Amino acid sequence: MSAPNLTAPPAPAGKTVNPPGPRPGLRRHRSEQGRWAGYLILPTVVLLAIVIGYPVVQAVVMSFQKDAGLDPATGLFVQGGFAGFENYTHWLFQQCAGPDGTTITCPPGNLGSGFWNAMFVTFFLTIVSVVLETGLGLWFAIIMNRAFRGRGFVRAAILIPWAIPTAVTAKLWFFIFSVAGVANAVLGAHILWTSDEWASRFAIIIADTWKTAPFMALLILAGLQIIPEEVYEAAKMDGASTWQRFWRVTMPLLKPALMVAILFRVLDALRIYDLPAILTGGGGGTGHATTTLSILVVDQIRQGFNSAAALSTITFVIVFLVALVFVRLLGTNVVRTQETQQKGRRA
C-alpha cells in the first residue's frame, strides 16, 4: 500500500516558539501543524507499510514466479524462475502444465479447477448473508430506536453474538446443526447441514447472519439516531402514513450510513474463512460446496507459494474492485458519513 508522502513541508529555520500576541499567518500555522502531523503519523504509516505493504508487494512479486517442483515433461525437479502470467491463467482459465511442456486444461481435482466454484460460493454467501443481515439489522435497529422499558437490556444482548469469537460460533452451530442436533429436532427434519451441498451453504449463511445481523443493527442504529425527531413530526403533520414516513423520510436520510454499513459487511463477507473452515470442514458435502476464495488460498499454500500468491492477489483485486464500485458508483462516502454521525452524536 503506497502511502502518500506525509512529511510536511521543510521546517522553518530556527526553533519556532509559540509567539505571544498576534497569531502568525494562517498558512504558517497550517504548515507547522502539518509538520507535527507528519511526525505523529509517521510511525503508523511505517508499521502499516511493514505489516501490510510488504506482504502485498511480495505477494505480487511471488505471483510472477514459477513454483519449484517436478517438471511433468521430464520428471526432474525444477527450480522456479519467471512465470509470466502462468499462475494467473492457472486460476482464471484453469490452465495447467501438460506432460509435454504444453498448456492443458487442468484435470478435475486440481485446485485450479476450483477457482470459479470458489468465486461462485464466495459471492453467493456474501450476497445472501449481507441481504439478510441488512434486512434484519434494519428491523432490529428500528425497534431499538424506539423508547420502551428494557431497551438497555436489548442493547446489551445485541453485543453478545458480536463478542463470541467466530471460531466458537462455528463450533456452536456445528453442534446445533449436527444430525441429531437441536436444529433438526426443532424442524423435525434430518437435514445433513454440514455435508449436503446446499444445506451446508445455508448453515454458513445462518450462522453468519446470527452473528452479524446484531452488529449491522448497531451500525444502522447509529445512523437512525442522527435523524432529528422534528423531521418525523413535520411528516406526520403533513399526513404521511407510517409506511410513507419510512420510505420517504427514514430511508433517504439513513442511506449514507446504511451504505457504509453494507460496504463494511460486503468487504468482510468476501474474505469469509472461519465459518466454512470450521463449520463445514472447508469443503462441505462433495468437498467444494463451501470452498470460498480464502479457503482455496489456504489449501494452495502448502502446494506452492507462488500459485497461492497469485490467487491471493486475485482475491485482493476482487475485494478492491467491489469497494471501488461502492465508492464510485453508489457514492458511498465513508469518511464523510462517519464524520456526520459523530457531529450528530455530539449534538
Add this chain to the structure above:
Amino acid sequence: MSRTTTRRRNQSARTGIQAIVIVLWCLLPFYWMVVTSFRDVGFTFDNTPWFTHFTWDNYATALSTQLGNNLPGALLNSLFIGICVTIISLVVGIFASYALARLDFKFKGIVLGVILAASMFPGVALITPLFQLFTNIGWMGTYQALIIPEISFALPLTVYTLTSFFREMPWDLEEAARIDGCTQAQAFRKVILPLAAPAVFTTAILAFISSWNEFLISSQLSSDRTQPVTVAIASFTGTQPHQEPYTAIMAAGTIVVVPLIILVLIFQRRIVAGLTAGGVKG
C-alpha cells in the same frame, strides 16, 4: 379509554414483542452452548431446552491436557498475543489519532481513507508471503509470527476508533493549558491524556477482542506451543477419534466467551460508541 391511548398501548405491546424476539435471537444459541456445556456427555443430544443431567465434568475435560488439548495454554497464548498486539497498536496509533483528530494538514482525508481501507484488508492476501517469509527465517510457530500480522488489522482499528473519540473531547482545555504556558506536547500529556483515558481503554478492549477472535492467520502460522484459543477450540479432540466431543467443546467455548461477555457488558456503552465510530467488525 380514548382511542389514541389504546392504539399507543397496542403499539408498545408490539414493540415489546419484537424486542423479545431480538433478545431471543441474540441469546438462544449462546444459551444452548451453556446448557450443553453442563450436560452429561451421554445425553449430548438430549435436546431438552433447560438444564438436565447436570455435571461439571465437561469443564474438567475441556481444561485437561490428557487428550492432547491444551486449553489453559491456549488461553495464556491468546492473552499474551492480545496484550502485545493491543499495546503496540495503541502506542503507535495514539499519535496518529491525535494528529488526525486535532491537527489541520494536507492529505488528512487520504490518510484516513488509507487507514480505513487497511482495516478492511483481506487477511488472506497477507498469509502467503508471510508463510514463506516466516518459514525461511525460522519464525513459523513463534509468537512474533502471530503478533506482527495481527497488527495489520488491530492498528487501523485503533487509529480509526481513537480518532473519532478524540474528535469528541473538550479540546478547549488544551487551548487553556497552552495559554497557561504548556507546549503542545505538555498539553497533550498533562491535560488531554488523562481525559482521554476512557477512550484509550475502550479502544484497547476493541483491539484486544479483535486479536482474541482472530483465526485465519493463527491457524496457519501457529504451532502447538503458541496456538491461541480459537485454533485450540477448532481442533479440539475427544477420546474417540471420529466422535466430536460436543459437550467438552461447548464447555471450552463457554470458558473462552464468558470473560469476554462480562468485559463487553461492563463497558457496553463505550464499546457501542467505539464500534459505530470505527464501523469495523472485530
